[in-house]
Amino acid sequence: MKRSLIAAVLGLAVAAAPATAQELTGTLKKIKETGTITIGHRDSSIPFSYYDDKQQVVGYAMDLCYRIVDAVKAELKLPDLKVVLNPVTSATRIPLMANGTIDLECGSTTNNLERQKQVGFTITHFVTANRFVSKKANNLKTLADLKGKTIVSTSGTANIKQINQINAEQNLGMTILAAKDHAEAFLMVETDRAVAFVMDDILLYSLAASSKAPKDYVISAEALSVEPYGIMLRRDDPEFKAVVDKAMVETYKSGAIEPIYKKWFETAIPPRGVTLDVPLGEVFAKVIANPTDSGNPADYK
Amino acid sequence: MNYHWNWAIFWEPSPEGWGTYADMLLSGLFWTLATSLVAWIMALVLGVVVGVMRTMPYRIPAAIGYVYVELFRNIPLLVQMFLWFFVMPELVPAELGRWLKQMPNAPFFNAALSLGFFTSARVAEQVRAGVEALPRGQRMAGTALGLTLAQVYGYVLLPMVFRIILPPLTSEFLNCIKNSSVALTIGLMELTARARSMQEFSFQVFEAFTAATLLYVVLNLVVTFGMRWLEKSVAVPGYIGSSRA
Numbered sequence: 001m002k003r004s005l006i007a008a009v010l011g012l013a014v015a016a017a018p019a020t021a022q023e024l025t026g027t028l029k030k031i032k033e034t035g036t037i038t039i040g041h042r043d044s045s046i047p048f049s050y051y052d053d054k055q056q057v058v059g060y061a062m063d064l065c066y067r068i069v070d071a072v073k074a075e076l077k078l079p080d081l082k083v084v085l086n087p088v089t090s091a092t093r094i095p096l097m098a099n100g101t102i103d104l105e106c107g108s109t110t111n112n113l114e115r116q117k118q119v120g121f122t123i124t125h126f127v128t129a130n131r132f133v134s135k136k137a138n139n140l141k142t143l144a145d146l147k148g149k150t151i152v153s154t155s156g157t158a159n160i161k162q163i164n165q166i167n168a169e170q171n172l173g174m175t176i177l178a179a180k181d182h183a184e185a186f187l188m189v190e191t192d193r194a195v196a197f198v199m200d201d202i203l204l205y206s207l208a209a210s211s212k213a214p215k216d217y218v219i220s221a222e223a224l225s226v227e228p229y230g231i232m233l234r235r236d237d238p239e240f241k242a243v244v245d246k247a248m249v250e251t252y253k254s255g256a257i258e259p260i261y262k263k264w265f266e267t268a269i270p271p272r273g274v275t276l277d278v279p280l281g282e283v284f285a286k287v288i289a290n291p292t293d294s295g296n297p298a299d300y301k
Numbered sequence: 302m303n304y305h306w307n308w309a310i311f312w313e314p315s316p317e318g319w320g321t322y323a324d325m326l327l328s329g330l331f332w333t334l335a336t337s338l339v340a341w342i343m344a345l346v347l348g349v350v351v352g353v354m355r356t357m358p359y360r361i362p363a364a365i366g367y368v369y370v371e372l373f374r375n376i377p378l379l380v381q382m383f384l385w386f387f388v389m390p391e392l393v394p395a396e397l398g399r400w401l402k403q404m405p406n407a408p409f410f411n412a413a414l415s416l417g418f419f420t421s422a423r424v425a426e427q428v429r430a431g432v433e434a435l436p437r438g439q440r441m442a443g444t445a446l447g448l449t450l451a452q453v454y455g456y457v458l459l460p461m462v463f464r465i466i467l468p469p470l471t472s473e474f475l476n477c478i479k480n481s482s483v484a485l486t487i488g489l490m491e492l493t494a495r496a497r498s499m500q501e502f503s504f505q506v507f508e509a510f511t512a513a514t515l516l517y518v519v520l521n522l523v524v525t526f527g528m529r530w531l532e533k534s535v536a537v538p539g540y541i542g543s544s545r546a
Binding site for chain 2: 090117164
């Protein structure tokens, strides 16, 4: 399945190579005509896409997006292609993608089958797991330890859906609060309103690392699920997707991904020089070896 | 527009693990209703008391009423909710603070309370304006008859004041319903919060907010017509405040 996908991607890329301007469709046509490509970025998705202390947009997903932009430049022979940065939030990313304001969304958007009805995703650029953060003092290690306790997750996320299901299935009797965003959910754990916060582990690492007392928190070893992150593009635009996928596969196959990964996950990052200290996991290593754009968690086992 | 419309989304299972997206929005509507009704009742009671205090011929109650109104009117609602929810439990003794924080439905109580106080300051001003709109002779006539201050307010002034201020009170009630959406910032899953989480999960942003908008409009129209009917049914023919003489 995966191998055939790569073959298809590379095959498409070869087929797309001699494309002339008249044949362009969709996003590529728009980029060619306007001479600009617009990147949607987040403001605080550390370390994927955020503002640093100099108000520059930086991040792991941004670095990958700039490589994609270079590929688009080469593809369209537009060396002076203009790159416009457009901030998006989780609420605005879809309308802005749909109405053509942004061409790529570079952040920490989970690629799942339900969302694929609305948008397209390129090759997965990170794989996170659903875990929980709690205070070390409370000594909570597994799901069973949370039985009957009050926990929190962020409303509208896949994580809260999952913990609700687990709660019902395993009869854990937890009270599950829904916070409006990650910062607020973490604040609830910090102020003891909830004993644990269930979320993508990478977000938990960055929240804990940048909290007032990073040493007070522990992230559970037990993972509840797997979530692939993908850079988002418009649906039903195979031509543009082929160029983007090819750039991503190229980044993985050439080993260029490693220094980029190290830079954002294993060394000090702006704004405050905090190191997240998240070594490259085996799940993501598999994706690098066999690039995939699957939105099905089962494919990452 | 490269947008995939899907109006059938409302019948698909919701991310909360129970019911459909429609159920999710309706549960949001329930919390919107519950919050704004509790806040509204609180605002009416407190607003009338404070409004009356501000028009009393004594200096101290008038001063207290003045401070109350300025305090709750001048601090933005969002800030008030944050103060009640995040700051207050940290200021009280640790035990009580923990109890407050672990209380079930804490966001709901906090939201209703702060919205109630906020709206009560505005209702108080309307009550005061209503009392001051009546001819001064009414109060004097009541006093000349030998009525106590409580009787003057109870039998002479307030019955007319309520009739005069019904239209602005209607607006205030509608504001109260719409302001309850601010409570999503302290984690109350009311209608706007539900619409937001629906779009976060399904990516059907326009469907989610269209539904939420329609629900708000319907709810507010019901309130408007209810209040209109109330105005008509309590109107005193030929008197100030009656819509048709």
